[in-house]
Amino acid sequence: MMEYADSAISNSVRFWLCLTAVIPSIGCSIAILYHILSNRTRRNALNNHVVVILLVNNLIYELIDISLFLNYYRLGVVWPASESLCLIWIYVDEALYTVSTVTVAWASIERHMLIFHDRWYSTPKRRFLVHYLPFAILVSYIFLFHFFVIITPPCNNTYDYTEEICGHPLxxxxxxxxxxxxxxxxxxxxxxxIVICSISLLVRVVIKNRHIRKRFQWRKHRKMAIQLLSISYLYCVLYIPVVFIELTQLCCKSNLFSAHFQEYTRFFAYYVIFLLPFVYLVALMESSWRIKNIFPCWCRTTQTVYPTILHTTHIAAHQPTPLESTPQN
Incomplete structure (x- = not known):
């Protein structure tokens, strides 16, 4: 395996960090998707739609993008060294990661509507206009934007097959x-x-729960709030440093962060993808959810048949009374 002396994290360390994280992440994602999609009530719940899209998006990202990363960390070069592979790798890395971030941002906004303005979803037409259509527009825009700037750019890309993501030549x-x-x-x-909407959601829930206890059913909406806040916290912890780096590079001529700090930050930002299913799993367990509910057919208790004691009732024969036994003329 090829390694670079000036790299803060060697390729061998990157390989094992990614491999040990992606395998359980894929398994957890498949289990949660089965848990949601196998039940009609959970499948039709509006608050679960974003979770399903996030898990499916991240699952595709792990199977394609992370697999290419692992192959690069193992060999030290991009293999096979072809322009088509580089285009696929760059497109998946850019588009699907953006879909994941934008989906969580949209969920942060929509949770306010689901909890405090649920009447907006009272009819199929309203659900289409408020729930399905905005998200479909966002996802379509992301895929189209990255298709035009990556697959059919107005300029010529150059590829470096000795760098990860082919040198990311956008x-x-x-x-x-x-x-x-x-x-x-x-x-x-x-x-x-994500930051603003998550903090405001927490504040609104606490205020409503204190002042309008009879009208605001906290238990009914606690699951949705816990799910969003858990996922948002993950993004805030791992992705905000990357945003700070990009913001300083955009606004300032001189880079305020060292190369090693940027390398650590960008590498561990991928753990947003790895940890998302586990964070959601913890949120479900906080809402009185159990692992055995994923595969109920595997956790059926064996019913033991015990012998039943039948209680018999003895019926005495009818004895004639003295009057009945006396012969009548």
Whole structure:
């Protein structure tokens, strides 16, 4: 395995850190998806739709993008060294990671509507306009934007097969307007949205629970709040440092952070993808959920048949009374 002396984290360490994280993450994602999709009530719950999309998106990301990372860390070069592989790798890395971040940002906004304005979802038409349509537009925009700037760019990309993600040669970043838009719209704004909406949701829930106890059913909405706040906390811890780096690079000419700090920050930002299913699992357990509910057919208790004692009732024969026994003429 090829390693670089100036790298803060060697390729061998990166390989094992990713491998030991991605395997249980994939297993946990599949288990939770089965748990949600196998039950009609859970499958139709609006608050579960974002979770399903996040888990499916991250599962595809792990199977394609992380697999290519592992292959690079194992060999030290991109193999096979082809332009088509580089385009797929860059597109998946950029588009699916952006979908994950924007999905959590949208969920942070929608949780306010689901908890405090549930009447907006009272009819199929309202659910389509408020729930399905905005998210479909966001995801379609993300895929189309990255398709045009990565697959069919207005400039020529150059590829370095000795670097991970083929050197990430996005030539559109040389265009200050397009590059700034990509950083601000797809990284900075979603992260700020997650922070602000999560804090405001927590504050609104606490205030409502204190002052309007009879009208506001905390237990009914606690599961949705816990799910969102847990996922948002994960993104805040691991992704905010990356946003700070990108913000300083966008605003300042000189870089305020060392190269090793940037390397650590960008590498461990991928743990948002790895840890997401486990964070959601913990949130479900906080809502009185148990592991055995994922595969109920595996956890059925064996019923033991015991012999039953039958109590018999003895019926005495009818004895004639003296009057009945006297013959009548």
């Amino acid at each position: 030539c559109f970043h040389n265009n200050r307007v397009v590059g700034s838009w990509d950083t601000i719209a797809h990284d900075i704004i979603p992260t700020i949205t």
